Amino acid sequence: MKNWPLESKRDIGNKVILFLISPFIAFLYSLRTFNRRSSFIVFYLFFVFFGIAFTVPSGRTINFTSDAADYREQFESYKNVSENDFINGFKSFLSFDEGNKDYYFDTVAYYVSRFTDNYHVMFMIFAMVFAYFSLKSFKFFTADFNTKATIASYILIYLFMTNQIFNINGMRFWTAAWIGIYCIFQIFKHNDNRYWILALSTPFFHGSFWIFLGVLLIAQFTRKFEKLWVVLFILSFFVSNLSIELVHSYQEYLPVFLSKMVDSYTDLEYIQLRRNIGTGYSWIPYTFGIISRLYFAILMYIFIKNSKLIRANIKSENLYLLLLVWVTIFNFLSSIPSLGGRYLTFAWPLTAYIWQVNFLEKKKYQKILYAMPLVSAWSIFIMFFREYPSVLEWDFYFSSPFYLVFKYLIFA
Numbered sequence: 513m514k515n516w517p518l519e520s521k522r523d524i525g526n527k528v529i530l531f532l533i534s535p536f537i538a539f540l541y542s543l544r545t546f547n548r549r550s551s552f553i554v555f556y557l558f559f560v561f562f563g564i565a566f567t568v569p570s571g572r573t574i575n576f577t578s579d580a581a582d583y584r585e586q587f588e589s590y591k592n593v594s595e596n597d598f599i600n601g602f603k604s605f606l607s608f609d610e611g612n613k614d615y616y617f618d619t620v621a622y623y624v625s626r627f628t629d630n631y632h633v634m635f636m637i638f639a640m641v642f643a644y645f646s647l648k649s650f651k652f653f654t655a656d657f658n659t660k661a662t663i664a665s666y667i668l669i670y671l672f673m674t675n676q677i678f679n680i681n682g683m684r685f686w687t688a689a690w691i692g693i694y695c696i697f698q699i700f701k702h703n704d705n706r707y708w709i710l711a712l713s714t715p716f717f718h719g720s721f722w723i724f725l726g727v728l729l730i731a732q733f734t735r736k737f738e739k740l741w742v743v744l745f746i747l748s749f750f751v752s753n754l755s756i757e758l759v760h761s762y763q764e765y766l767p768v769f770l771s772k773m774v775d776s777y778t779d780l781e782y783i784q785l786r787r788n789i790g791t792g793y794s795w796i797p798y799t800f801g802i803i804s805r806l807y808f809a810i811l812m813y814i815f816i817k818n819s820k821l822i823r824a825n826i827k828s829e830n831l832y833l834l835l836l837v838w839v840t841i842f843n844f845l846s847s848i849p850s851l852g853g854r855y856l857t858f859a860w861p862l863t864a865y866i867w868q869v870n871f872l873e874k875k876k877y878q879k880i881l882y883a884m885p886l887v888s889a890w891s892i893f894i895m896f897f898r899e900y901p902s903v904l905e906w907d908f909y910f911s912s913p914f915y916l917v918f919k920y921l922i923f924a
Contacts, residue, residue: 517547519550523548523550527541527551527554531554531557532913533910533912534909534910534911534912535554535557535558536558536909537910538558541554542554544661546654552650552651555647556644556647557913559639559640559642559643559647559677560639561916562639562677562680563632563635563640563642563677563680564632564636564639564917564920564921565904565908565916565920566580566632566635566639566903567632567903567904567920568681568903569581569584570584570585570631571584571585578681578682578903579682580635580682580903583617583634586617586621587634590622590625591625593622593625601615602615602618605716612719613719613720614684614716614717614718616683616684616687616717616718617683617684620634621634624637630920630921630924632920636921638687639677641683641687642677642679642680642683642687642690643677645690645691645693645694646673646675648694649672649690649694649697649861650672650673652701652865653669653672653861653864653865653868656827656868657868658873659872664872664878664882665868665872667881668864668867668872669864670885670888671860671863671864672860672861672864672865673861674861675689675690675857675861676895678899678900681903684718685717685720685854687717688714688715688717688718688721688724689854689857691710691711691717692711692721692724692858693858693861694707694710695710695711696831696834698710699711699732700834701831703830711725712725720851723855724855727837727838727841727842730837731833731834731837735830735837736833738819741833741836741837741840742816744840745812745816745839745840748839748840748841748846749809751844796890797891800887800888800889800891803887804887804888804891805846808856808859811880812836812839814877814880815835815866818870818871819832821870822870825869827869828865831862831865831866832866834862835859835863835866838862839859842855842856842858842859867881
């Protein structure tokens with residue numbers, strides 16, 4: 513990747529001063545120079561302090577139903593887990609039996625619980641790992657950024673970073689997702705097959721990532737059949753309801769832990785819950801979900817229409833072909849939210865990067881890109897006005913890093 517752009521001492525000094533006042537204010541200031549090394553340092557430290565200040569109840573309540581509450585509760589019980597229990601659990605994970613389907617949370621929770629019962633330390637570590645791989649991935653976007661920052665470029669940044677730091681709430685899947693994205697760029701952009709080894713670690717973070725590895729292998733060996741995948745992509749919008757039956761038909765050939773995962777992911781009550789199907793205002797996210805899917809179909813149509821241009825660019829050729837395979841398979845699985853729904857979010861960083869290196873400087877299809885904030889209005893509203901406030905106390909936004917350390921790590 514390219515070297516970092518030159519920076520002025522004044523700008524670096526401003527970031528240091530602002531960070532000492534408030535990591536959040538320094539984060540906002542650094543967005544204006546998002547491709548600078550100092551900005552990445554601020555981003556990383558801000559994410560870490562977000563993890564430190566991440567505040568949730570122990571166990572789900574009527575007012576707080578997110579996964580993080582369960583993780584805190586489980587962490588607080590880990591002080592009673594012996595070394596033998598932990599080792600036996602890890603052996604169970606390695607044996608692919610009915611035990612743990614992954615072991616990332618368990619490993620962090622066990623070792624942190626050896627020296628503290630402060631759950632803020634655990635979420636700090638989750639944030640450190642999450643931030644590292646998200647920013648390592650984001651560097652691919654900024655390294656190839658050759659134009660002045662514009663509204664369009666910030667829209668692409670939002671798309672690329674759709675998997676935001678809030679997702680340490682469910683850190684197992686979403687941390688594995690950033691590791692997966694990083695491996696995708698290394699393997700399919702830089703043709704560095706050494707990163708298959710790192711990709712093999714993703715099931716340690718979340719058990720469903722055996723599917724991630726399978727799709728990567730399919731893309732590796734079939735991505736050259738572009739015309740076939742275009743046809744299958746179109747068909748995937750019409751046959752997705754068959755995916756549950758097809759997955760069940762192969763269930764008996766899977767290891768026990770994957771078979772149990774299939775049962776949980778394809779349970780009709782679970783699917784209904786994940787889709788937020790109900791009464792009241794549930795039609796709003798459902799409607800925006802349909803709009804978002806149509807919007808992404810338009811973006812894919814633009815890519816397919818311009819495939820000669822995209823494939824002629826060595827930076828984007830293999831990523832485009834992977835994206836085509838990826839969205840086709842997970843479109844087909846879209847009726848299973850925990851498979852199709854979650855894995856389709858992988859498409860956004862790839863889409864943002866492909867758009868940036870092929871269309872941004874030429875200002876092609878700008879109006880289509882400008883529609884994205886409207887398409888994502890509901891998810892943006894929920895994320896910034898409900899999700900973030902639910903895990904942060906009001907003083908986080910203007911507190912110094914020293915105050916945050918004392919409040920959440922020393923005196924908590």
